[in-house]
Amino acid sequence: MKKRNFAPALLAALAVLTLSGTLFAEERTVSLQECLALAEANHPALEEARAALAGQQAKLGQVRVNNALKGNLSASGSRDSGSDGSYSTSFSVSKLVSDSGKNALERKSQGLSVDAASESQRETVLSVRTGVKEAYYGLLLAMSKRDQAESAVKNYQRHLDKARGFYEAGAKARFDVTKAEVDLSNAKIDLLSAESSLETARAALSRAVGVPLDHARPVSDFLSPRDIPGETFALEQALENRPDVRSARMKSEAGKLGISIAAKGNAATISVTGSARLSGTGLPPDDNFSAGITISVPVFDGGLTEYRIAEARASAEGLDASRKKLEQTIRYEVLSALLSVREAEARISAAELLVRQAQENLTLAEGRYEMGVGNVLEVADALLSFNSAAVSRFQALHDYSTSLASLEKTLGGEFE
Numbered sequence: 001m002k003k004r005n006f007a008p009a010l011l012a013a014l015a016v017l018t019l020s021g022t023l024f025a026e027e028r029t030v031s032l033q034e035c036l037a038l039a040e041a042n043h044p045a046l047e048e049a050r051a052a053l054a055g056q057q058a059k060l061g062q063v064r065v066n067n068a069l070k071g072n073l074s075a076s077g078s079r080d081s082g083s084d085g086s087y088s089t090s091f092s093v094s095k096l097v098s099d100s101g102k103n104a105l106e107r108k109s110q111g112l113s114v115d116a117a118s119e120s121q122r123e124t125v126l127s128v129r130t131g132v133k134e135a136y137y138g139l140l141l142a143m144s145k146r147d148q149a150e151s152a153v154k155n156y157q158r159h160l161d162k163a164r165g166f167y168e169a170g171a172k173a174r175f176d177v178t179k180a181e182v183d184l185s186n187a188k189i190d191l192l193s194a195e196s197s198l199e200t201a202r203a204a205l206s207r208a209v210g211v212p213l214d215h216a217r218p219v220s221d222f223l224s225p226r227d228i229p230g231e232t233f234a235l236e237q238a239l240e241n242r243p244d245v246r247s248a249r250m251k252s253e254a255g256k257l258g259i260s261i262a263a264k265g266n267a268a269t270i271s272v273t274g275s276a277r278l279s280g281t282g283l284p285p286d287d288n289f290s291a292g293i294t295i296s297v298p299v300f301d302g303g304l305t306e307y308r309i310a311e312a313r314a315s316a317e318g319l320d321a322s323r324k325k326l327e328q329t330i331r332y333e334v335l336s337a338l339l340s341v342r343e344a345e346a347r348i349s350a351a352e353l354l355v356r357q358a359q360e361n362l363t364l365a366e367g368r369y370e371m372g373v374g375n376v377l378e379v380a381d382a383l384l385s386f387n388s389a390a391v392s393r394f395q396a397l398h399d400y401s402t403s404l405a406s407l408e409k410t411l412g413g414e415f416e
Contacts, residue, residue, distance in 0.1 A: 032136050032220040035209050039132045043210035046128060049121040056117040060110045067096045067103050088279035100267035105260050112254040116247040123243035126409050128208075133405040135201070135208035140218045141398040142194070142201035145391055149187070149194040152387045156184040159379060162370065176376040183380055222397035223404055225345050226415070228338065234411055235334050239327060241412035248323040255316030262312040265305040266298040330410075337407040344400035351393035358382070358389035 040046060075089045096103075160180035166172035206213045229237065239245055270293070277288040365382035368374030408414045 027215045027217040029219045030216045039209045049124040053117040056114045063106045069095045090277040092275035094273045096271045098270040102264035109254045109257040112250045116250040119243040119247035130409040131208040135205040137401045139201040142198040144394040146194040146198045149191040153187045156187045179376045223401040252319045252323045255319040258312040262308040268297040337410040340403040347396040351396040354389040358386040362386045
């Protein structure tokens with residue numbers, strides 16, 4: 001009898017047992033809601049969005065105080081050789097009474113910029129949450145595939161034990177044992193690959209959440225099929241609720257206001273001023289009070305205002321074109337997202353039927369083999385078909401859950 005080398009199979013089994021034992025010893029459960037909460041509290045993209053919004057709000061404050069009362073206090077002193085020193089102290093106030101409505105337009109324009117930044121922040125939240133969901137379902141898929149690979153190793157091991165029993169009893173040929181050993185070794189290699197994919201999925205979830213989630217084990221299940229809106233209603237919702245569309249509309253409106261603001265470049269302004277001054281070389285100091293009103297009417301600026309108006313008009317037209325282009329893109333995205341959800345949902349029922357059929361076929365093949373009327377190849381094919389069907393079902397559930405998360409983002413809000 002030819003001596004076989006079992007070293008590769010033993011090494012693969014040892015590696016699987018060592019890696020699996022370490023992972024299961026350190027795994028900690030985490031739900032989807034916990035991951036979403038962690039992301040909203042720690043993801044740097046959200047911190048960046050909040051900072052951008054705060055910056056726009058500060059700019060609005062700057063615009064608002066442009067016409068506020070302003071005061072200035074100054075003091076000076078000097079001394080020349082051979083003469084007494086002199087000093088002076090003054091306090092002046094000024095107030096812009098009218099700028100022909102320019103500041104009001106600027107406040108309205110900057111208010112739109114604040115609202116647009118708020119929508120951008122909401123878009124970032126949706127993007128982060130969608131990314132977390134996709135990564136979580138990716139980890140759930142990797143975990144399911146790993147668990148299925150472990151189940152396959154057990155099934156192949158059980159089949160090998162049966163083949164050895166039949167061979168030792170003289171009921172089967174040595175080929176049955178050899179075939180079962182090869183299948184078991186391949187199953188162990190597939191398990192190693194599944195373990196590696198699982199660690200990669202964990203790293204992806206950590207990246208999506210923004211904090212390390214080493215050895216996380218998902219406890220939330222894939223989403224079950226639910227009712228989704230029709231194409232017309234979905235498109236209306238997307239055009240109404242999506243933050244990027246709302247932000248684009250606000251920017252377009254602000255661009256149109258920019259034309260009016262540019263036109264105010266040569267508008268008349270009225271301001272009032274007042275000052276009090278104390279100066280002299282001794283005490284008591286001389287005092288001086290003054291008040292005045294200034295009216296400024298630009299006569300000509302060499303065409304600068306006209307060029308600024310032309311620039312603002314071109315910018316407004318560009319923003320409006322960007323808004324229209326975005327709305328056209330959304331129509332395609334909504335249709336594509338709806339089709340993806342429907343296709344994934346259809347695959348779930350087909351995959352579940354395939355699993356039931358594969359399970360029945362495996363049961364029949366194993367029964368035929370035990371009764372001596374089947375062969376090892378029939379069992380091997382049945383085991384392979386069953387494992388493939390189980391993985392296909394997990395993949396269909398994963399694709400439905402991720403496509404539904406993508407549809408939520410496409411429509412600009414999450415389903416209840």
